[in-house]
Amino acid sequence: MEFDAIVVGIGGMGSAAAWQLARRGRRILGIERFDIPHAMGSSHGITRIIRLPYYEDPRYVPLLRRAYELWREIEAASGERLLIITGSIDAGPEDGELFQGALASARLHNLAHQVLTGSQLVERFPAYRLPPAHRAVYQPEGGFIASERAIAAHVRAAQSAGAEIHARERVLEWTPRADRGVSVITDKGRYEASTLILTAGAWMGEMVPRLGGLAVPERQVLAWLHPHRPELFEPARFPVFNVAVEEGRYYGLPIFEVPGFKFGRYHHRGETVTSPDGLRREPDAEDERMLREFADRYFPDGAGPTMALRVCMFTNTPDEDFIIDRMRGFPQVLIASPCSGHGYKFCSVIGEILAEMAVDGRTRHNIDFLRLERPALEGR
Ligand SMILES: Cc1cc2nc3c(=O)[nH]c(=O)nc-3n(C[C@H](O)[C@H](O)[C@H](O)COP(=O)(O)OP(=O)(O)OC[C@H]3O[C@@H](n4cnc5c(N)ncnc54)[C@H](O)[C@@H]3O)c2cc1C
Numbered sequence: 001m002e003f004d005a006i007v008v009g010i011g012g013m014g015s016a017a018a019w020q021l022a023r024r025g026r027r028i029l030g031i032e033r034f035d036i037p038h039a040m041g042s043s044h045g046i047t048r049i050i051r052l053p054y055y056e057d058p059r060y061v062p063l064l065r066r067a068y069e070l071w072r073e074i075e076a077a078s079g080e081r082l083l084i085i086t087g088s089i090d091a092g093p094e095d096g097e098l099f100q101g102a103l104a105s106a107r108l109h110n111l112a113h114q115v116l117t118g119s120q121l122v123e124r125f126p127a128y129r130l131p132p133a134h135r136a137v138y139q140p141e142g143g144f145i146a147s148e149r150a151i152a153a154h155v156r157a158a159q160s161a162g163a164e165i166h167a168r169e170r171v172l173e174w175t176p177r178a179d180r181g182v183s184v185i186t187d188k189g190r191y192e193a194s195t196l197i198l199t200a201g202a203w204m205g206e207m208v209p210r211l212g213g214l215a216v217p218e219r220q221v222l223a224w225l226h227p228h229r230p231e232l233f234e235p236a237r238f239p240v241f242n243v244a245v246e247e248g249r250y251y252g253l254p255i256f257e258v259p260g261f262k263f264g265r266y267h268h269r270g271e272t273v274t275s276p277d278g279l280r281r282e283p284d285a286e287d288e289r290m291l292r293e294f295a296d297r298y299f300p301d302g303a304g305p306t307m308a309l310r311v312c313m314f315t316n317t318p319d320e321d322f323i324i325d326r327m328r329g330f331p332q333v334l335i336a337s338p339c340s341g342h343g344y345k346f347c348s349v350i351g352e353i354l355a356e357m358a359v360d361g362r363t364r365h366n367i368d369f370l371r372l373e374r375p376a377l378e379g380r
Pocket of ligand 1: 008009010011012013014031032033034040041042043044045047048049050169170171172199200201202203220221222251264312313314336337338339340341342343344345346
């Protein structure tokens, strides 16, 4: 049988794409090499931050607004609570990119927000101990998504709409056909489809040779510490954060499921790999030491015993913007996934973008700045 679309990689993005396609009445096959969900890719570790005043680039804000709506839609479809609102903090030195970028996005898009000094921040949210001269943008709609649950919810909704999903099946090869369809060969069989959607996360470079140097996997480590004062780190009192401090850029979330507050450092120890299969998957003592040092200094009431450490992967592009596009020369092949460590919050809307591109030939969303053929990626 010929499918309308095959989605390769049923992680964050692929599961959302499968649902968006299936709810449009398309015959879908989703193929995932590990379990659904699993802890080998980029979406595990229970939660992911979502925040609106996007310091990285204000052009992401309209996508975020739609992402919020679609997270609420999948919650309604699945009957599960997946998006938890805590407010968000984007903080750093007053003249730094993080604070200034968040403020610019908030102002440009008329987002409700307040600017707090480091001292006002600790008065309002006592778990925070940033330098008094730091500035923070507090935005009340920030929060987090239960990322592993959301993958399962998207898959269940896709299945209810008729999608066929196979886990523990690895795509080995895909070949464009002369009639503009595609053949996909896995370790279990061969399938045909009109459209191929590649959402293989850190494996995208192996799936699409053009992405080799443009989608570079990087080892990350997440820590959960049991706070000395857990009441300060509950979702109702602890907004999710992105902070720039002299040691680097860090993010963190309140206690949820694991009995610890969770945080990590962007580009942790700078350990990129050529293939995710060669990644060092066990956290070590140095990972723990580095992360604990951050908590000791900036969240001392949170720096109790370690509850968990987990390794995960970023897939970095040279300009740290996403890549979402149709493949040049193969219009029946759509690619998404390389998201440089900030893509999960967008999975719901990226699913919609991919479905619109597959079904309507174009998307209503502005993704021009995320095209593969863009100046920052030329010649690389
Ligand atoms: C530690 C950490 C913290 C993060 N924090 C945040 C955050 O707070 N907020 C945020 O927005 N983003 C965050 N991110 C980034 C975000 O999690 C990723 O951008 C997002 O999860 C990527 O989703 P994906 O679908 O591309 O990848 P994945 O969910 O990994 O899915 C790709 C899937 O493809 C499958 N696959 C690969 N090759 C094959 C094959 N040959 N055959 C079949 N299947 C295949 C993989 O097994 C995998 O399941 C974080 C990332 C990490 C690592």
